[in-house]
Amino acid sequence: MKRTPGTDGLRGSLRVPGDKSISHRSVIFASLADGVSNIRGFLDGEDCLRTVEVFRNMGVQIDRDGTTLTIHGRGMKGLKEPEVPLYFGNSGTTARLMSGVLAGLPFFTTAYGDDSLSRRPMDRVVVPLREMGASIYGREEAKKLPLAFDASGLKGMTYELPVKSAQVKSAVLLGGLLAEGTTTVIEKGRTRNHTETLLPEFGVDIRQKGLEVSIEGEQPLKASDINVPGDISSAAFFLVAAAITKGSDITIEQVGLNETRNGIVQALEKMGAEISYTVTEYIGKEPVGDVSVRYSNLKGATFEGEIIANVIDEIPILALAATQAEGQTIIRDAKELKVKETDRIQAVCDNLRAMGAEITPTEDGMIIEGGTPLHGAEVSSEGDHRIGMMEAIASLITSGDVVIHLPEAINISYPSFFSDLDQLLEKKS
Numbered sequence: 569m570k571r572t573p574g575t576d577g578l579r580g581s582l583r584v585p586g587d588k589s590i591s592h593r594s595v596i597f598a599s600l601a602d603g604v605s606n607i608r609g610f611l612d613g614e615d616c617l618r619t620v621e622v623f624r625n626m627g628v629q630i631d632r633d634g635t636t637l638t639i640h641g642r643g644m645k646g647l648k649e650p651e652v653p654l655y656f657g658n659s660g661t662t663a664r665l666m667s668g669v670l671a672g673l674p675f676f677t678t679a680y681g682d683d684s685l686s687r688r689p690m691d692r693v694v695v696p697l698r699e700m701g702a703s704i705y706g707r708e709e710a711k712k713l714p715l716a717f718d719a720s721g722l723k724g725m726t727y728e729l730p731v732k733s734a735q736v737k738s739a740v741l742l743g744g745l746l747a748e749g750t751t752t753v754i755e756k757g758r759t760r761n762h763t764e765t766l767l768p769e770f771g772v773d774i775r776q777k778g779l780e781v782s783i784e785g786e787q788p789l790k791a792s793d794i795n796v797p798g799d800i801s802s803a804a805f806f807l808v809a810a811a812i813t814k815g816s817d818i819t820i821e822q823v824g825l826n827e828t829r830n831g832i833v834q835a836l837e838k839m840g841a842e843i844s845y846t847v848t849e850y851i852g853k854e855p856v857g858d859v860s861v862r863y864s865n866l867k868g869a870t871f872e873g874e875i876i877a878n879v880i881d882e883i884p885i886l887a888l889a890a891t892q893a894e895g896q897t898i899i900r901d902a903k904e905l906k907v908k909e910t911d912r913i914q915a916v917c918d919n920l921r922a923m924g925a926e927i928t929p930t931e932d933g934m935i936i937e938g939g940t941p942l943h944g945a946e947v948s949s950e951g952d953h954r955i956g957m958m959e960a961i962a963s964l965i966t967s968g969d970v971v972i973h974l975p976e977a978i979n980i981s982y983p984s985f986f987s988d989l990d991q992l993l994e995k996k997s
């Protein structure tokens with residue numbers, strides 16, 4: 569795909585598609601519930617559709633009308649043994665959360681993923697689930713997909729998470745929901761809490777005290793209707809686009825502003841962006857509102873510690889913002905980037921460098937010199953949706969054409985990305 573620069577800026581307002589994390593969880597919880605749930609604002613990206621397909625293969629009727637799903641839940645005991653291997657595609661969230669569920673089901677399943685997902689670590693969920701009594705087998709001693717899950721009776725336990733990961737926390741809690749007794753997870757730092765905010769909507773009692781979350785096993789789930797807020801991780805691409813493109817002034821409406829997810833707003837504020845937000849309503853326990861930002865004189869900053877988990881998926885686009893800031897930006901404590909859809913430290917650095925950025929990878933992050941004009945180049949998403957979208961936003965401010973290889977990866981989380989971008993762009997005539 570060739571992108572030609574030249575714009576007077578991004579203007580107007582936009583609603584981005586539904587939150588990916590909440591969409592996955594809504595499908596999982598509604599499928600495990602008794603009765604019919606309606607999910608509105610579901611993200612119809614490839615990752616979330618993989619989760620839908622997994623439950624269809626276990627006998628759940630899921631009807632889709634655009635972004636509305638009607639899920640005929642079968643209860644925790646009503647799912648059936650799938651006749652085919654389950655396919656998780658490119659989706660780490662499907663792989664980790666479903667491992668917790670499959671480990672607790674009373675039948676045999678096998679699961680696999682695409683090339684990228686097959687390289688990502690699965691031992692982070694296999695280890696705690698085995699401690700709960702799960703029978704899990706797989707490649708490289710079950711460190712990688714494909715995996716097989718056999719029927720076993722899980723028992724609740726207390727588990728200290730060795731990594732800051734909402735996927736691992738959620739896998740253990742879902743295993744706990746299907747286990748006998750109480751399961752407690754203790755986090756090293758806060759990670760996104762959508763499992764904790766959404767399970768109560770389905771009638772499940774889950775208790776949070778500081779960094780400890782506890783759940784009683786074998787609680788039945790009741791069907792529930794869910795409205796999914798816009799995805800702040802998708803909005804992030806336009807927030808940065810507006811902050812770095814002259815003449816921009818935009819508002820992203822009805823976007824999720826959960827405080828474990830709004831790190832990109834805090835990060836841009838820290839860099840001096842003219843950005844503001846208002847929470848306009850709560851959907852269940854999830855705060856939702858509008859975020860406005862305009863072209864700003866950004867300055868470099870250091871990002872490390874607590875904020876990293878809150879902004880983990882936004883680091884590729886934050887790195888682009890840093891190339892246009894005054895001074896240096898340092899990102900630390902972000903080693904997790906190495907085990908995403910690509911090694912995102914490498915992918916961000918290689919592709920931004922190809923466009924003229926001065927950026928150095930480090931063991932757990934990167935160092936970015938600000939104030940570097942970007943030029944046209946041939947780059948690739950490398951099959952990673954967030955890298956592809958970062959490159960497309962970069963092409964708004966390059967001095968020449970940007971050719972993006974594998975742009976279709978963007979469909980993983982944002983199928984309408986280019987039409988939404990066009991809506992905000994006012995092309996030079």
Ligand SMILES: O=C(O)C1=C[C@@H](OP(=O)(O)O)[C@@H](O)[C@H](O)C1
Nearest residue numbers: 589661732733734735736880881
């Ligand atoms: O729980 C979730 O929905 C997610 C958690 C994060 O992964 P980790 O738990 O691996 O940090 C994030 O990167 C991913 O896009 C979605």
Ligand SMILES: C=C(OP(=O)(O)O)C(=O)O
Nearest residue numbers: 658659660661881908954
């Ligand atoms: C890391 C991501 O997703 P997942 O882990 O679900 O593949 C992402 O969406 O950036």
